Amino acid sequence: MFRYIVKRLIEIIPIIFVVSLLIFFFIHLVPGDPVRLAAGKEATLEEIERVRQELGLDKPLLTQYVNYMQNLLTGNLGHSLKTGLPISDMFENRFSVTMTLTLMSLGWALVLGLLIGTISAVFRNKWPDYVGMLTAISGISLPGFWLGLILIQVFSVTLGWFPTGGVESWKSYVLPSLTLGAGIMSMLARFTRSSLLETLKEDFIRTGRAKGLKESVVVRKHALKNSMIPVVTIAGLQFGFLLGGSVVVETVFSIPGMGRLLIDSIAFRDYPVVQAVILLFSLEFILVNLLVDILYKALNPKIRYDS
Amino acid sequence: MKKASFLRTASVLLFSVALLFGCSSGGGNGSGTPAASNGGTTTGAPQKDQMVIAVNENFITMDPQNTGDALSSGVQSAMFEGLLIYDKDLKLMPGLSTEYSVNEDATEYTFKLRQNVKFHDGTPFNAEAVKINFDRMSNKDNNLRAYRNYKYIKSTEIVDEHTVKVTLNQPFSAMINKFTTGIISPAALEKYGKDITKNPVGTGPYKFVEWVQGDHLTVELNPDHWNKGAAKVGKIVYKPVPENGSRVAMLKTGEADVIYPLPEQQVETLNGEEGVKVERTPSTITRYVSINMLKKPFDDPRVRQAINHAVDKNAFIKVVKSGYGAQLESVMSPTIAHYAKQGAYEYNIEKAKQLLKEAGYENGFTTDIWGNTNSDTMKGMQFIQQQLQKVGITVEVKSMEEATLSDEIYGIKSPEEAKMNMWYVSWSSADPDNAMRSLFSSENFPPAGANTAFYKNDLVDQSIKEATQSSDQDKQKQLYGVVQENVFKDAPWIFLAVDEILYGKRANVNGVYITPSGGIYVREAAFQ
Numbered sequence: 001m002f003r004y005i006v007k008r009l010i011e012i013i014p015i016i017f018v019v020s021l022l023i024f025f026f027i028h029l030v031p032g033d034p035v036r037l038a039a040g041k042e043a044t045l046e047e048i049e050r051v052r053q054e055l056g057l058d059k060p061l062l063t064q065y066v067n068y069m070q071n072l073l074t075g076n077l078g079h080s081l082k083t084g085l086p087i088s089d090m091f092e093n094r095f096s097v098t099m100t101l102t103l104m105s106l107g108w109a110l111v112l113g114l115l116i117g118t119i120s121a122v123f124r125n126k127w128p129d130y131v132g133m134l135t136a137i138s139g140i141s142l143p144g145f146w147l148g149l150i151l152i153q154v155f156s157v158t159l160g161w162f163p164t165g166g167v168e169s170w171k172s173y174v175l176p177s178l179t180l181g182a183g184i185m186s187m188l189a190r191f192t193r194s195s196l197l198e199t200l201k202e203d204f205i206r207t208g209r210a211k212g213l214k215e216s217v218v219v220r221k222h223a224l225k226n227s228m229i230p231v232v233t234i235a236g237l238q239f240g241f242l243l244g245g246s247v248v249v250e251t252v253f254s255i256p257g258m259g260r261l262l263i264d265s266i267a268f269r270d271y272p273v274v275q276a277v278i279l280l281f282s283l284e285f286i287l288v289n290l291l292v293d294i295l296y297k298a299l300n301p302k303i304r305y306d307s
Numbered sequence: 308m309k310k311a312s313f314l315r316t317a318s319v320l321l322f323s324v325a326l327l328f329g330c331s332s333g334g335g336n337g338s339g340t341p342a343a344s345n346g347g348t349t350t351g352a353p354q355k356d357q358m359v360i361a362v363n364e365n366f367i368t369m370d371p372q373n374t375g376d377a378l379s380s381g382v383q384s385a386m387f388e389g390l391l392i393y394d395k396d397l398k399l400m401p402g403l404s405t406e407y408s409v410n411e412d413a414t415e416y417t418f419k420l421r422q423n424v425k426f427h428d429g430t431p432f433n434a435e436a437v438k439i440n441f442d443r444m445s446n447k448d449n450n451l452r453a454y455r456n457y458k459y460i461k462s463t464e465i466v467d468e469h470t471v472k473v474t475l476n477q478p479f480s481a482m483i484n485k486f487t488t489g490i491i492s493p494a495a496l497e498k499y500g501k502d503i504t505k506n507p508v509g510t511g512p513y514k515f516v517e518w519v520q521g522d523h524l525t526v527e528l529n530p531d532h533w534n535k536g537a538a539k540v541g542k543i544v545y546k547p548v549p550e551n552g553s554r555v556a557m558l559k560t561g562e563a564d565v566i567y568p569l570p571e572q573q574v575e576t577l578n579g580e581e582g583v584k585v586e587r588t589p590s591t592i593t594r595y596v597s598i599n600m601l602k603k604p605f606d607d608p609r610v611r612q613a614i615n616h617a618v619d620k621n622a623f624i625k626v627v628k629s630g631y632g633a634q635l636e637s638v639m640s641p642t643i644a645h646y647a648k649q650g651a652y653e654y655n656i657e658k659a660k661q662l663l664k665e666a667g668y669e670n671g672f673t674t675d676i677w678g679n680t681n682s683d684t685m686k687g688m689q690f691i692q693q694q695l696q697k698v699g700i701t702v703e704v705k706s707m708e709e710a711t712l713s714d715e716i717y718g719i720k721s722p723e724e725a726k727m728n729m730w731y732v733s734w735s736s737a738d739p740d741n742a743m744r745s746l747f748s749s750e751n752f753p754p755a756g757a758n759t760a761f762y763k764n765d766l767v768d769q770s771i772k773e774a775t776q777s778s779d780q781d782k783q784k785q786l787y788g789v790v791q792e793n794v795f796k797d798a799p800w801i802f803l804a805v806d807e808i809l810y811g812k813r814a815n816v817n818g819v820y821i822t823p824s825g826g827i828y829v830r831e832a833a834f835q
Binding site for chain 1: 361365367368375450455501504523546547548549553556557559560562708710711713715717718741745755756757
């Protein structure tokens with residue numbers, strides 16, 4: 001197991017290298033000139049050229065890439081073209097904000113998703129199942145920005161329970177994390193339900209029931225654990241969706257996180273910031289999927305990685 | 308074995324649960340406390356002392372000499388002052404100078420400086436401080452945006468402790484407006500170097516407290532301000548809230564005291580809302596469609612005039628701007644100096660068809676219109692499309708993401724290369740030079756400038772040049788009058804509307820205004 005993890009960690013290096021290469025050339029291929037945007041509509045050509053030189057954007061693309069990689073290897077993410085601030089400064093508060101938001105969303109999604117899925121499976125085709133699945137369908141189909149605005153209207157404006165946005169206290173995270181988690185919660189609920197229904201048909205479950213075990217014990221101790229494998233897969237894959245969703249949710253709830261930074265930077269063609277954010281997102285995604293594979297092993301000892 | 312692995316799974320799940328409930332323990336019993344947070348320092352004080360102003364975008368920089376966006380300037384105006392300052396109606400008033408004189412040919416400005424003024428860091432404000440600032444801006448190598456306006460300065464001389472003389476290398480009529488640029492503490496410039504963008508130190512009514520990137524920027528009352536007592540609120544927090552609906556919600560709950568901008572279509576939701584006021588101000592923003600005059604059939608003035616007659620401006624304001632705004636009756640907003648009203652191209656389909664017939668386009672033609680992806684822009688472009696359809700002109704609507712659009716328009720090698728036919732756009736300016744020279748002088752054809760209609764008229768070029776170099780207000784008025792008259796007649800644009808600035812505030816907010824150019828004026832901020 002340990003050897004496997006080390007191997008996987010080493011594998012990350014070339015992946016990140018390829019990702020960085022792709023991001024760099026893609027973002028530079030997109031039309032739009034950060035220098036023009038930075039200099040403004042009334043800049044003279046001379047001014048624009050001066051700024052271009054100052055930012056090093058006049059050099060050939062390959063030279064720029066080599067510089068960027070050299071900086072990256074020394075842990076220097078570079079400076080924002082738009083604000084001139086070091087990117088590490090810009091990440092300082094934003095990273096923890098987005099991390100808190102995504103983890104809280106995943107938390108909601110796991111707890112509620114497993115709960116709804118299990119109840120739906122156990123009470124298959126009875127009203128709790130219908131209610132549960134209706135919730136799940138809604139969670140998938142409602143667009144995030146719409147759900148967010150509705151939650152603000154109900155819980156902030158009408159009831160005054162939670163703030164409409166920002167990151168003042170834990171209260172600020174409740175509505176956005178519900179909004180962000182809704183989609184994944186629904187996916188998890190549906191997968192838990194179908195996977196649990198499959199497992200409940202298995203022989204070992206019949207054995208358990210024949211032994212006279214309580215139904216609750218059968219479900220909790222035997223069926224649930226065995227139905228978790230597909231659910232964990234989905235949770236891992238959906239983590240990328242969380243990062244993407246954070247862009248929308250952070251905008252609706254005016255949360256100063258990485259998602260909003262990404263959107264702002266793309267609009268401004270702030271190359272170094274876009275590169276840094278996507279790189280970080282990729283890294284997170286890779287690590288989460290590594291974690292999922294490790295969880296597999298924990299859930300199902302039959303899966304062997306070391307061979 | 309098995310047990311251990313199950314425990315591991317369980318612990319991951321438990322961790323998420325703990326995270327959830329760990330966060331949500333401590334209150335949360337819905338005790339109906341208002342959501343508005345007052346920075347946690349108001350211990351039941353009766354007098355509210357913190358004002359929250361929610362705006363729509365992030366601030367970019369706090370260096371007033373290197374700022375290009377109205378929002379950053381709007382925030383800076385609380386902390387910085389120029390030798391002159393704009394009041395809430397964009398009138399110039401004395402700032403860090405008490406009086407000034409100009410020589411005959413407008414090349415020498417002598418300022419008497421206000422005495423006993425200190426920067427927020429205690430550095431005294433004097434002639435030397437002015438010189439350091441002006442030298443910073445007029446030095447090309449510093450690559451500051453203000454260089455655009457300060458490149459006209461040949462030298463800044465210290466006459467005595469409280470007098471400076473600024474000499475220009477050529478007359479520049481709009482120079483006086485440029486003396487509103489904020490003046491930074493020389494000690495802070497020295498101390499922070501490049502980081503001055505994050506550490507603003509000026510002389511204004513408010514001092515910088517903190518700027519949490521992307522979340523908020525806080526300023527507090529400057530007790531030593533030279534105009535002490537005008538501003539009364541202890542703290543102002545500026546918050547970028549990009550989503551329109553969220554900004555409106557913040558105003559309703561009282562989390563925000565002022566919100567700007569307030570989208571036209573959201574005004575309805577606030578009307579009749581308890582404790583909330585909607586404010587309207589005429590703006591410096593003109594809304595128009597730029598027509599590429601180098602391309603057929605737009606090289607024929609009759610075609611451009613026909614298009615202007617074919618568009619119903621009143622309907623435009625009603626449909627696209629929800630009734631907020633006024634017809635554009637010249638090439639700039641009435642809020643700008645030397646404005647000369649030209650009237651309007653009356654809405655007359657018959658006349659439009661007649662003009663098209665004369666120009667040889669009896670059966671109309673096909674073209675396209677460009678604009679950004681903003682929903683209001685889309686609405687505007689579709690409106691134009693539908694109006695021109697009535698006179699047989701088929702318009703294809705092409706919306707592009709802002710940076711791509713900018714690249715298509717300005718990223719060309721030569722004017723002949725321009726692919727644009729019509730561009731739905733707006734322009735905001737503070738002075739007539741910036742409203743006319745940038746847009747109608749033939750030296751400003753893209754890629755060199757913003758004359759996107761590729762408008763060229765020798766009389767207009769000459770008049771702009773003369774006006775720029777004149778210090779005589781009457782002469783400027785006459786010359787800029789000539790420019791407005793000719794441009795309006797030549798119709799390089801579809802003249803649509805002048806925007807209205809809409810903002811919302813709580814009923815107990817006094818002395819906070821959004822200026823016509825979108826600045827945030829807080830010099831008299833107070834709660835009732």
